[in-house]
Amino acid sequence: MQKNSFDSYAKDYDADFSFSPIGKMQRERVYHFLTPYLQSKLNILEINCGTGEDAKRLSALGNKVDASDISEEMIKVCKEKKIENVNFDTCDARNLLSKYKTNTYDLIFSNFGGLNCLSEKELESFASDANQLLKKDGILACVIMGRKCRWENFFFRIKKDPRLNRRKTTEGLKTQINESVFNTYYYSPAEFAQLSKTSFKLVKHKPIGYFVPPSFFNSFYKNKLWILKLLNVFEKLFAQFSFQSDAADHYLIILQKNGD
Numbered sequence: 001m002q003k004n005s006f007d008s009y010a011k012d013y014d015a016d017f018s019f020s021p022i023g024k025m026q027r028e029r030v031y032h033f034l035t036p037y038l039q040s041k042l043n044i045l046e047i048n049c050g051t052g053e054d055a056k057r058l059s060a061l062g063n064k065v066d067a068s069d070i071s072e073e074m075i076k077v078c079k080e081k082k083i084e085n086v087n088f089d090t091c092d093a094r095n096l097l098s099k100y101k102t103n104t105y106d107l108i109f110s111n112f113g114g115l116n117c118l119s120e121k122e123l124e125s126f127a128s129d130a131n132q133l134l135k136k137d138g139i140l141a142c143v144i145m146g147r148k149c150r151w152e153n154f155f156f157r158i159k160k161d162p163r164l165n166r167r168k169t170t171e172g173l174k175t176q177i178n179e180s181v182f183n184t185y186y187y188s189p190a191e192f193a194q195l196s197k198t199s200f201k202l203v204k205h206k207p208i209g210y211f212v213p214p215s216f217f218n219s220f221y222k223n224k225l226w227i228l229k230l231l232n233v234f235e236k237l238f239a240q241f242s243f244q245s246d247a248a249d250h251y252l253i254i255l256q257k258n259g260d
């Protein structure tokens with residue numbers, strides 16, 4: 001993962017994902033499960049913050065937010081939004097201790113797959129850094145792309161697309177954004193918990209996008225919004241259970257810092 005891998009996507013990211021119907025539905029679902037952890041005013045570190053939509057929301061809820069992303073262009077977009085009470089900075093999630101103070105945060109948050117850019121080794125090291133940055137009993141909440149997304153596999157199967165089961169790779173999957181090529185690593189909830197277990201204990205995980213499909217379906221549903229809305233009703237009613245997490249597009253995993 002290079003510093004500038006996501007730079008060329010920064011200007012289009014909100015239109016493509018954050019403000020798209022699927023992006024909005026999936027983000028609402030994240031907050032549905034995250035809200036019990038946002039009941040008091042917290043000191044929050046958001047990593048892989050992208051265009052700052054979560055930082056904006058978390059700060060509007062009265063939390064103190066530091067937010068960072070490896071991409072300078074993403075951080076530029078955040079700053080252009082003139083979001084109040086958030087400190088935006090460029091920082092690599094693999095090097096957080098160079099920027100942020102230890103024993104400072106109640107919650108570290110990573111939304112929508114930023115941590116899927118880290119290899120197993122990098123993820124273990126990230127978990128150790130996150131443990132040090134959190135206060136006692138602090139929470140790490142991450143939205144991760146799992147390995148068995150039903151929607152993706154269904155679509156690739158009927159299209160006879162060779163990308164079927166692409167998330168099963170253990171090597172990292174070559175991913176291209178415009179000119180930039182980097183690896184994406186998929187993790188099941190059990191793998192993610194295992195890689196962080198020296199620093200964190202698993203609290204729970206929940207599916208995000210089990211009935212609501214991955215965002216590459218946005219164009220397909222453009223003129224069939226009612227179907228998407230119906231799928232979102234199913235999501236709210238029936239996508240509650242941790243056994244569904246790995247089969248969803250993403251899952252939210254909540255971990256708590258191991259005792260000092």
Ligand SMILES: C[S@@+](CC[C@H](N)C(=O)[O-])C[C@H]1O[C@@H](n2cnc3c(N)ncnc32)[C@H](O)[C@@H]1O
Binds near residue numbers: 053113117
């Ligand atoms: C799919 S976007 C998610 C953005 C945002 N969290 C959201 O919810 O919309 C992934 C983000 O992770 C960032 N990212 C990838 N690798 C990173 C790293 N090593 N350190 C910090 N940010 C990283 C990218 O620059 C990109 O903005």
